[in-house]
Amino acid sequence: MDSQFWNERYISGETGWDMGEVSPPLKAYIDQITDRDLRILIPGGGNSYEAAYLAGQAFSDVTVLDIAPILVSRLKEKFARTRVKVLEEDFFNHQGSYDLVLEQTFFCAIDPSRRPDYVKHMYELIKPGGHLAGVLFNRPFPKAGPPFGGTEEEYRKLFTPYFDIKTLQGCYNSHPARQGYELFINFMPKLKTLCEDFY
Structure with a gap:
């Protein structure tokens, strides 16, 4: 599941995860945000409907990461006249500091053996x-x-060492294709001193 794997999926149009629109739970969450200057990251951005929505709502600092070259090229053209930054980069190598990271079909795309690395x-x-x-x-x-x-129980066990679980519950407003299959998450990083034992 390297860049070539994902590149071929986009070239062939094998993107069954793509809903063709902003994820309704993410749209509802974005609509509650008042600070348009937050630094926002969308890893594994795919066709980046969320990034387009953020740009349309005048958010000024949005970064999209993906490892598929053909997709990144398309996104750079799509967002050329916006303030959305598009990077062809592996999430696990990315460096930065963000107020908000939006998770939408990235976590489920990585091998489960890498989930602890994702959390850290x-x-x-x-x-x-x-x-x-x-x-x-x-x-x-x-x-x-x-x-x-995955399951709610697995996610709680995985994220709790590093994050305070503010919300982890079933979505009431999922896309029809995902009704009953999604959990909405809102996690906040714990203070560094509380996580020293996990480094």
Whole structure:
């Protein structure tokens, strides 16, 4: 599941995860944000409907990461006249400091063996007082992934060492194709001193 794997998926149009619109739970969350100057990261951005929505709502500092070259090229053209930054970069190598990271079909696309690395790196990227918000699948998948599923219990165990769980509950406003299968998350990084034992 390297850049070539994802590049070929976009070239062939094998993007069954793509809803063609902003994720309704993320849209509802974005609509509650008043500070348009937050530094926002969208890793594994895909076709980046959320980034387009943020740009349309005058958010001034949005960064999209993806590792598929063909997709990144398309996104750079799409966002050329906006303030959205598009980077062809592996999330696990990315350095930065963000007020908010939006999770939408990235976590489920990485191998589950890398989930502890995901949590730790998210913790490193998000500023104190910042948020990791978005949706996670609340179901297993019958075929080998991606996507890779999970459960609320697994996520609590995985994230709790590094994050305070503000919200982790079933979505009431999922896209029809995902009704009953999504959990909305809103996690805040714990104080660094509380996490020293996990480094």
